[in-house]
Amino acid sequence: MATAEAITARTVDRAPIAPDLFAHFVLRTSNLPAMRDWYRTVLNARVVHDNGTICFITYDEEHHRLALINVPGLHAPDAESWGLAHVAYAYRTLGDLLSTYARLRDAGITPVRPINHGPTVSLYYRDPDGNAVELQVDAFRTKAEAAAFFETEDFKDNPIGVLFDPEDLLRRYEHGEPEEALLRRPKGPAQQAMGSRR
Numbered sequence: 001m002a003t004a005e006a007i008t009a010r011t012v013d014r015a016p017i018a019p020d021l022f023a024h025f026v027l028r029t030s031n032l033p034a035m036r037d038w039y040r041t042v043l044n045a046r047v048v049h050d051n052g053t054i055c056f057i058t059y060d061e062e063h064h065r066l067a068l069i070n071v072p073g074l075h076a077p078d079a080e081s082w083g084l085a086h087v088a089y090a091y092r093t094l095g096d097l098l099s100t101y102a103r104l105r106d107a108g109i110t111p112v113r114p115i116n117h118g119p120t121v122s123l124y125y126r127d128p129d130g131n132a133v134e135l136q137v138d139a140f141r142t143k144a145e146a147a148a149f150f151e152t153e154d155f156k157d158n159p160i161g162v163l164f165d166p167e168d169l170l171r172r173y174e175h176g177e178p179e180e181a182l183l184r185r186p187k188g189p190a191q192q193a194m195g196s197r198r
Contacts, residue, residue, distance in 0.1 A: 024065045025087060027131065032070040034128040039066055041107055042125065042133065043089065044100075076130055085194065086124065086132035094121065094179050097137040098170050111135075113194055114169075117161035118154065118185045119146040121169075124194060132194060139183040154185070162188035 029035045036055050039045060045059040045066070056064035077083065091097040101111070101123055111123040112132075122136040140146040149155055162185055173182055 023062065024067060026067040026069060027129070028069045028071050028074060029129050030070070030072050030074040031128050032068055035068050038109070038127050039068075042104060042109060042127075042135075084131075086134050088122075088134035088136055090120075091135065091137045094137050094173065094183060097121065097123070097135060098166075098173050100135060101166050102170060111166060114164050114166045115161040115191060116164050116183075116185045118158075119149050121164075121183055122161075123166060137183075139185070158190035160191040160193055162186050163191060 027035065032052070032055060036047065036050065036057070039057055040047065043057070043059045043065075045057045048056040048058055048064055050056070053070050055068040055070075057066045057068070058064050091100065104110070104125075109125065112126050113124040115122050115124070116139070119139055120136040121139055122134050125133045125135065127133060138146055140149065164186060169182060173179075
């Protein structure tokens with residue numbers, strides 16, 4: 001039997017609280033083996049559990065970062081469907097992003113859209129079901145500097161970004177060009193938002 005000393009009343013704070021972290025996302029698929037292998041390769045991840053119906057995948061200490069649910073007979077949404085546009089993963093350095101680009105390229109996985117947004121340098125890929133996955137690195141040393149870029153005329157004139165050649169960026173990086181110069185958004189035509197699912 002609990003004593004009076006062991007029970008302490010608590011009040012839940014009603015103040016708004018932001019989540020501590022983004023934990024995971026879940027995809028339904030009729031293409032489980034290809035999807036599992038693609039995400040394992042792209043994210044350098046490991047399978048935590050796979051019973052053929054549901055597969056849990058992680059790339060860090062979190063118990064899972066992605067779950068794939070096998071649902072036979074699904075069809076792809078048409079290009080006019082609303083919903084999730086893409087998910088994004090950030091790397092610590094430009095070198096990490098370019099190393100990942102080269103590893104994936106050598107495995108036959110190439111970006112469908114390499115774009116320097118200004119705040120980030122980003123490579124967009126399509127998984128086997130057509131979902132867009134962004135791999136990115138921050139283009140500024142601090143989050144405050146990146147946030148400040150959103151207030152510039154350059155960003156207001158072009159909020160999407162400028163396409164770039166990842167092979168050229170890799171070559172310039174390997175030849176020792178300063179990272180700060182490689183991360184800066186080049187001059188070029190403004191792009192449209194990536195909206196199509198295919």
